Amino acid sequence: MIIGAALLVGATVVILGACVLLILAVVAVRARRHSRTQRDEMLLSPLRPPLITVASGEDDDGAAAEQLTWATGVSRTVLDRNIVEMLTKIRGVPAEQLVHVLEVHGAVDAAVVEMSSRSTVKRARAAQLLGLARAGHTVPLLVEALGDEAVEVRNSAAYALGLIGDPAAAGPVLAAIGAPERGLPAATAAEALQSMGVGISEVLRDGMADPNARTRMVAAHLSGERSFTRGLPELRALLDADPDLTVRETSATAIGRLGRSEDVGILVRHTVPSEPLALRRACVIALDDLGEAEAIPALAVLLDDSDPRLAELAATALLSMGPDGRDALAGHENDPAVRSARLLAGLQKASA
Amino acid sequence: MSAPAGDPDASPVRVLVADDDADIRDLVEFKLTQAGYAVEAVPDGISAWEAFAANPPQLAVLDVMMPGLSGIDVLRKIRESEFSTVPVLLLSAKSRDSDVDTGFAVGADDYVIKPFSPRELLHRVNGMLARAR
Amino acid sequence: MSWDGFVEGLRSFVLWSMDVTAVPIIVYFILINTSLLVLIVLAYLEFRAQQRRRSTAVSWQGAGLAPGVSLLVPAYNEEAGIVMAVKSFLTLRYPRHEVVVVDDGSSDQTFARLEEAFDLVQVPRELPHEVPIRAKVLGIFVPRDGRTRLVVVRKENSGRSEAINVAINAASEPLVAMIDGDSILEPDGLLHVTRPFADDPTRMVATGGAIRPVNGSRVVSGRIVRVEMPQTWIPRIQLVEYLRAFLLGRTGWSRLGSLILISGAFGLFRRDVVVEVGGLDPNSIGEDFELVMRIHKRLRDEGREYSIEFVPEPVSWTEVPVTAKVLRNQRRRWHRGLWETLWAYRSMLFRPKYGRIGWLALPYYWLFELFAPLLELFGIIIVPLALALGIVNVPFAILFLVLAYGYAVLVTLSAMVVDEWAFHKHDRWRAIWQTIAASILENIGYRQATVWWRLEGWWSSLRGKKHVWGVMTRTGFDEDPA
Numbered sequence: 001m002i003i004g005a006a007l008l009v010g011a012t013v014v015i016l017g018a019c020v021l022l023i024l025a026v027v028a029v030r031a032r033r034h035s036r037t038q039r040d041e042m043l044l045s046p047l048r049p050p051l052i053t054v055a056s057g058e059d060d061d062g063a064a065a066e067q068l069t070w071a072t073g074v075s076r077t078v079l080d081r082n083i084v085e086m087l088t089k090i091r092g093v094p095a096e097q098l099v100h101v102l103e104v105h106g107a108v109d110a111a112v113v114e115m116s117s118r119s120t121v122k123r124a125r126a127a128q129l130l131g132l133a134r135a136g137h138t139v140p141l142l143v144e145a146l147g148d149e150a151v152e153v154r155n156s157a158a159y160a161l162g163l164i165g166d167p168a169a170a171g172p173v174l175a176a177i178g179a180p181e182r183g184l185p186a187a188t189a190a191e192a193l194q195s196m197g198v199g200i201s202e203v204l205r206d207g208m209a210d211p212n213a214r215t216r217m218v219a220a221h222l223s224g225e226r227s228f229t230r231g232l233p234e235l236r237a238l239l240d241a242d243p244d245l246t247v248r249e250t251s252a253t254a255i256g257r258l259g260r261s262e263d264v265g266i267l268v269r270h271t272v273p274s275e276p277l278a279l280r281r282a283c284v285i286a287l288d289d290l291g292e293a294e295a296i297p298a299l300a301v302l303l304d305d306s307d308p309r310l311a312e313l314a315a316t317a318l319l320s321m322g323p324d325g326r327d328a329l330a331g332h333e334n335d336p337a338v339r340s341a342r343l344l345a346g347l348q349k350a351s352a
Numbered sequence: 353m354s355a356p357a358g359d360p361d362a363s364p365v366r367v368l369v370a371d372d373d374a375d376i377r378d379l380v381e382f383k384l385t386q387a388g389y390a391v392e393a394v395p396d397g398i399s400a401w402e403a404f405a406a407n408p409p410q411l412a413v414l415d416v417m418m419p420g421l422s423g424i425d426v427l428r429k430i431r432e433s434e435f436s437t438v439p440v441l442l443l444s445a446k447s448r449d450s451d452v453d454t455g456f457a458v459g460a461d462d463y464v465i466k467p468f469s470p471r472e473l474l475h476r477v478n479g480m481l482a483r484a485r
Numbered sequence: 486m487s488w489d490g491f492v493e494g495l496r497s498f499v500l501w502s503m504d505v506t507a508v509p510i511i512v513y514f515i516l517i518n519t520s521l522l523v524l525i526v527l528a529y530l531e532f533r534a535q536q537r538r539r540s541t542a543v544s545w546q547g548a549g550l551a552p553g554v555s556l557l558v559p560a561y562n563e564e565a566g567i568v569m570a571v572k573s574f575l576t577l578r579y580p581r582h583e584v585v586v587v588d589d590g591s592s593d594q595t596f597a598r599l600e601e602a603f604d605l606v607q608v609p610r611e612l613p614h615e616v617p618i619r620a621k622v623l624g625i626f627v628p629r630d631g632r633t634r635l636v637v638v639r640k641e642n643s644g645r646s647e648a649i650n651v652a653i654n655a656a657s658e659p660l661v662a663m664i665d666g667d668s669i670l671e672p673d674g675l676l677h678v679t680r681p682f683a684d685d686p687t688r689m690v691a692t693g694g695a696i697r698p699v700n701g702s703r704v705v706s707g708r709i710v711r712v713e714m715p716q717t718w719i720p721r722i723q724l725v726e727y728l729r730a731f732l733l734g735r736t737g738w739s740r741l742g743s744l745i746l747i748s749g750a751f752g753l754f755r756r757d758v759v760v761e762v763g764g765l766d767p768n769s770i771g772e773d774f775e776l777v778m779r780i781h782k783r784l785r786d787e788g789r790e791y792s793i794e795f796v797p798e799p800v801s802w803t804e805v806p807v808t809a810k811v812l813r814n815q816r817r818r819w820h821r822g823l824w825e826t827l828w829a830y831r832s833m834l835f836r837p838k839y840g841r842i843g844w845l846a847l848p849y850y851w852l853f854e855l856f857a858p859l860l861e862l863f864g865i866i867i868v869p870l871a872l873a874l875g876i877v878n879v880p881f882a883i884l885f886l887v888l889a890y891g892y893a894v895l896v897t898l899s900a901m902v903v904d905e906w907a908f909h910k911h912d913r914w915r916a917i918w919q920t921i922a923a924s925i926l927e928n929i930g931y932r933q934a935t936v937w938w939r940l941e942g943w944w945s946s947l948r949g950k951k952h953v954w955g956v957m958t959r960t961g962f963d964e965d966p967a
Contacts, residue, residue, distance in 0.1 A: 011884055015891040022898035026917055029905045048378075055375070056383040057470040082375075088544070089376055092469035124541035152541040159543040185684035190549040213687040221550065245757075246687050277615070278659075278757050308611040309657070340610035347606070347631030398710050417578065420710030422672055424576055429706075445544060454576060457632065 043078045047071055051079070054101075055086050057094040065097045069104045080107045084125075087132040099133045108133050115141055123148065124156040131160025139166050146176040146184060155188045162192030167199035174203055174219060178212025186214050193222055201228040208234040213244040220247060224254025232259060236266050249282040256286025261294055268298040273305070281310055288317035293324055300328040303335060311337035319345050364390040365481060366407075370400035370426065371415035371443065376466075380413060383470045384477065397421025401429055408435040411481055413473075416444040416451050424451070424458055431459040439480040443468070496874045502867060513860050517853045518892040522899065529903055536906070550683040553581040553658030554675055554753070559648035560586055563666040564594040568602040570666045573707025575635060579675040583634035585652045586666075590620075590642025599637055604629040612638070616650040616764030619643060625655065646765040646772050653756065653764055662753045663773070667804060669699055669709055670751075674800035678753050681794040688792045690758045690780060694751040694800025697910070698724050700807065709802060714916045719812060721923040722931050723805045728920075729900040738846060739795035751801040752777075758784075769829075771822025778830045785839050799910065809934070816935050817942030820858070824943050827855055858936040858943075864889065865933060890928035897924040 044051075050064035059065055071079045083098050102108055107129065114126035127145055130138045142164075145157035154176065161169040173192050176184035193200060200222075207219030208231065220238055223231035231254075238251040252270065255263050267283045267290065275283075284302065287295045295317070302314035315338045318325040332338045367389045371377040374395070381393040392409065394400050397418045404412065404426070412430065414423035421429075427440050439461045444451045452463055462476050556574050560567055567586070574584045588596045599605060605626040612622050620643035628635055638655050640648065649663050660682060664670065671677075678694040700715035715721045752773055762779045769775040777793070784791045806812040827850060833839045834847050864885070872882045901920060904910075911917075 012887050012891070015887055015895060018895050019891070019898055022895065022902055023921060025902045026898070026905045026921075029902065030914075030917070052375075052378050052382050055470070056379040056386075058383065058386050086375055087467075089373070089467050090379070090470060091467040092471065094470060095467070120537055121541055124537075128541070128543065150537070152537050155543055156541055186686055187550045187680070187683035188543065194549060214685065217686055218550070225549070244687050276757075307613055309613045312610055336609045336611045340608045343606070343608055344627070344631055347627075347629055349631075351630040351632060396710075397708075398705065417673075419672075420708055421706060422576070422578065422708070425706055425708065428576075451578065 040078050043075045044082060047075065047079050051082065051086070054097050055090055055094050057092070059094075059097065062097070065101055068101045071105070076105055080105055083107075084129050084132055102129070102133055108135055111135075112138060112141065115145060120150040120152055123150070124152040127153060127156035127160045131156075131163035134164055136164055136166060139164060139169055143169055143172045146172055147179060147182055149182060151182075151185065154182065154184050158184055158188045158192040162195045165195050165197060167196045167203075170196050170200035170203040171206070174207045174210075174215060177215040177218055178210055183214070186218050190218050190222060193218070194225070198226075198228075201226070201230050204228060205231050205234050208238055213242075213247055216242065217244070217247045217250050220250045220254050224250075224257045227258045229258050232263070235259075236263070239266060239270060245276060245279060248279055252279065252282040252286045253289075256289035259286075259290050261290075261292040263290065264292050264294040264298075268295060271298065271302060271310075277307060277310070280307075281313060284310060284313040284317060288313070288320060291321065293321055296321060296325055296328050299325075303329070303332045303337065308337055311335065312341050315341035316345065364388060365411070366390045366392065366409040367477065368400065368403055368409040368412040369393045370395075370397065370403075370413070370418065370423065372396055372418045373415065376415065376443070379470060380473065383474055384413075387474055387478075389477075397423065397426045400426045404430060404435070404438075405433070408438060410438065410484070411477060412438060412440045413477070414440060414442055416442055416455065424454055427455070427460060428458050437484075439484050441473075441476060441480060492874070495870075496876065499867065499870050499874055500876055515888065515892070517857060518896050520849065520853060522896055529899075550686060551580050551676075551679055552660050552682050552686070553583075554579065554660045554662055554679060555652075555656035555658040555756070556582060556584045557649055557652035557656065557661055557663045558584060558586045558666055559589055559645045559652065559663075560591065560595055560666045561589040561642070561645070561648075562591045562593045562595060564591070564598050567595050567666050568598050569707045570668075571599065571603070571635065574664075574670065575633065576672075577670060577675050578672050579679075581658070582675060583636065583656070583658060585655050586635070586637045587648040587652045587655075588637065588639045589645070589648040590640060596637070596639060600626070603633065603635055603637075605637055612651065613654045615760045616653050618647060618651055618654070619767070620647050620651075622651060644767055646767040646769070649772075650764040650767070653759060656756060659756055660753055661756045661759060662751065664751060664801065665803065668751070669704060669707060669802040671798075671800055671802075672708065674751075674798075677798045678751070678796050678800050681792070681796065682753075682755075685792060688790055689755070689794065690784070690791045691752060691754045691777065691793045693793075693795045694753070695795075695797055696727065696751055696801050696803055697799045698727060698805040699802035700724075700804055702802070712910045712912070714911060714913075714919050715805075715807075717807060718923065718926060719809065719931075720805050720807055721919060722927045723812075725897055725900075725920060725923045725927060727805075728904055729897050739793075754780075769822070769825060770818060771826040774822060775826045775829070778826055778833075781839070781842055782830065782833060785842070813934075813938045813941075816938040817945070819942070820855075820939035821942035821946045823850070823855060824946055827851055855943075858939040861889075861933075861936045862940060865936070890932075893928055893932075894924055897927070 047068060050059075050067040053059045053064040054068065068079065080102060083102055087095055087098060111126040111129040114122050117123050117126070123145070127142060130142060139161065142157045142160050145153055148154050148157065158173055158176070161173060170193055173184065173189050177186055177189050204219045204223050208216050208223070210216055210219070216238060220235055222228075223235060235251045235255050239248050239255060242248050242251070252267065255267060259267075264287065267287050270283045271280045273280075284299070287299065299314040299318050303311050305311050305314070315329065315332075315335075318328050319341055329338055367384055369377060369380050369384070369391055370393075371380070372395050377393045377395065381391045384391045392403055392407075394403050397420050400412070400414060401421065414426055416423040423442055427442070430436060430438060430440060440459070441462045441464060442451070442455045442460045443464050443466060444455070445466050455463060461480055464473055464476065558571070558574070563570075571584055571586060586599065588599075606629050608625050608627055610625055612625065620641040623639040623641065626637040626639070636655055638651055640651055653661055660679065662675075662678070674694060678692050681692045682689045698715060698720055699709065700720040701713045702709050703711040703713065715724060754776075758780060759776070762776070762783050765772045766775055766779075806815055827847070830847070833843050834851075836843045868882055868885050872879070898921070901924070905917075
């Protein structure tokens with residue numbers, strides 16, 4: 001294999017050339033980042049003192065806020081971006097003053113227009129601005145954005161709806177979780193729904209019947225978190241028969257939080273050995289949470305279970321159920337599970 | 353509103369503020385300075401500890417989320433030092449229950465959650481210093 | 486036989502081998518680097534997506550759906566750093582987590598230090614036996630304050646895998662992460678690596694987080710306060726390897742939905758799934774790789790819908806070998822683990838029910854990870870020989886070098902660009918030059934050495950030699966960066 005110098009030189013030049021280009025790319029990326037930051041800082045510097053004055057709530061006469069409204073051009077754009085950032089950090093009167101500046105700048109109206117931008121980053125940022133500015137009139141627009149093709153925009157829309165807090169958006173947010181191809185991540189949906197007031201309990205009940213397991217889980221979780229007792233029938237149904245184990249566990253936990261004495265039965269029913277171990281444990285913890293004495297006999301039976309953790313969880317629950325609970329431990333005094341539960345309860349009491 | 357009137361000849365009460373977020377650092381510094389406190393503001397946990405050790409303040413405001421040493425790490429060092437009784441206020445992001453629990457367990461005196469009201473922060477600082485006297 | 490006769494015979498042999506293999510070998514070199522380049526393009530797309538995500542990120546502080554995490558820490562003779570490590574794990578920023586340390590029969594003061602630092606008391610509980618254990622558990626301990634979420638389990642020495650299985654049994658949260666006592670976790674690391682679970686709670690079964698070498702960086706109280714480049718060349722070259730293989734290979738594979746390797750130092754799993762498949766296999770060297778394969782196989786066999794994702798944010802930092810000796814042992818072990826696991830799961834190759842794992846990821850690993858050193862070795866031997874025998878001329882030999890290694894440098898530099906853009910962890914400009922130099926130096930001796938060591942590991946496995954773990958050795962990752 002004798003090859004000509006031409007082929008060698010050609011190949012070497014190509015590869016070496018590409019390497020050099022890449023090295024230049026690394027340098028360029030870093031340099032660009034530095035200069036961008038510096039430029040922004042420079043543009044912002046005359047406006048920073050009034051921005052800080054307003055943000056810290058020291059702008060009683062509104063002079064600083066007015067100064068901010070006079071910004072124009074690129075300075076205005078950079079300032080607006082900084083104001084949006086600032087709004088994620090402060091609240092109260094200073095936040096309202098800053099929102100006012102945004103409105104005067106036309107930033108809120110511009111954001112509405114940007115929601116149709118071709119750029120994902122622009123749409124997402126626009127949605128966030130609308131939320132931080134509490135632009136309640138844009139709720140329908142944001143609801144539509146829950147179905148955007150880009151997950152960043154969907155997340156931002158849900159975030160904005162959470163900030164605005166309009167319960168009318170709860171149904172669409174929940175429904176968006178299970179949308180095929182364009183689902184809304186469960187965590188964002190849950191956070192948004194958390195701040196939407198009591199009006200959403202009916203929406204959550206519907207959510208627990210949704211065909212999508214994630215949706216059911218979020219609905220069950222939030223019902224428990226927000227103590228929506230109206231959702232108990234649905235929670236019980238999920239615990240009994242949902243095909244997804246995570247949904248069942250979440251329902252058990254929720255029932256433990258907001259159930260009543262009549263819910264002891266259903267939780268006990270799922271502590272039997274034929275159920276998955278993780279669910280059994282979740283139900284015992286829920287019974288502990290529930291704190292109802294009806295559970296005592298069933299918990300006593302579990303003290304003999306072959307799973308040590310289950311036995312210890314049952315013992316812990318019994319210890320917190322008053323004299324009757326403690327009586328139920330009779331005969332099991334030397335069980336490792338009971339001794340452990342006692343020891344831990346003692347330690348926690350001692351350091352309280 | 354300003355710091356409670358004390359001895360007019362006394363030097364201003366010194367407060368240490370640590371936050372890697374320049375916006376928060378600047379606005380808290382401004383607020384507290386306008387209220388009559390002498391503020392030292394640092395951008396991270398290591399500087400916070402070094403500043404504290406060099407010149408212990410009367411109160412510290414620490415952000416929990418800082419790169420390197422977090423506010424809780426710094427708090428732990430403060431509580432283990434000879435100036436362990438300095439009141440400390442922690443700043444944290446919304447609904448971080450574990451931060452709150454850990455913070456109080458390690459010895460924080462108070463807690464402010466972001467997004468926060470600067471006025472409320474000042475109230476709490478004033479309150480903590482009044483109790484410490 | 487005369488000298489000339491010998492040389493002539495050798496010549497014919499080499500000519501013949503080259504005839505047979507030369508083109509395939511060059512094609513192989515081009516293919517392997519092209520595939521890596523394809524992965525990099527995929528990773529580039531993924532990074533653009535991540536960059537979009539980051540610049541439009543809505544802060545998630547882990548409330549609500551953040552599932553609880555049990556950090557499993559197997560410890561053997563780690564008295565020097567164990568207390569600091571546990572303290573830093575306990576103060577990670579996460580709403581709900583616990584630390585489970587398993588003292589694997591340490592002969593030093595590991596337990597005593599923990600006992601003193603956390604005021605441990607013994608709890609008379611029995612350990613659940615969800616994952617079968619061989620070794621005897623000697624005791625379970627918790628802090629006296631009854632509030633610090635730490636559990637320490639002492640057991641007889643039987644290796645890291647068993648220690649982790651014991652920890653799985655002792656864990657009480659729904660997710661488990663397996664970490665080494667000398668790993669340093671990013672304070673927000675758990676938030677990043679649990680996010681996929683929070684976003685898709687019913688399907689996500691495992692996530693992996695990126696690892697970076699910590700060598701050279703400034704560490705205070707178990708936290709990294711300043712990221713710096715390693716001081717010597719061996720770890721610097723590994724930095725480059727990790728960049729390339731973990732960051733980009735993983736992210737690329739994750740995008741293809743074929744993530745099969747989760748780095749040994751930071752993987753997060755659903756506890757119930759791990760229990761279901763039986764925990765770590767103590768007899769396997771490629772423990773974590775093997776676990777992931779087992780999960781894939783089981784869930785696909787059962788036709789269950791599931792998801793495994795990789796999180797490109799650096800979640801964990803660990804010390805990489807500094808001397809050739811330690812590096813050699815590590816690479817031997819990795820390749821051996823790779824071979825044994827790939828062989829154990831050979832039934833998954835090309836079966837439709839295993840989807841992309843079966844027809845894309847596994848064949849790739851067989852061809853380009855397992856066999857790679859063999860073919861490289863062949864190239865290393867044949868070409869100089871051919872040059873010496875005048876079969877090829879100098880330009881050919883140089884072309885070979887340029888294609889084989891220049892291309893590798895090209896691929897590495899692409900990785901650097903993407904990393905600079907997405908993460909830019911290193912402040913100094915000096916770091917860039919050092920990284921570039923390392924990516925070139927890698928091909929001058931380092932790469933060839935790892936070829937040999939990997940083959941050594943493979944060979945010792947084929948010979949049936951039992952791997953000398955001794956008692957638990959310090960572990961690195963059970964993945965071999967390409």
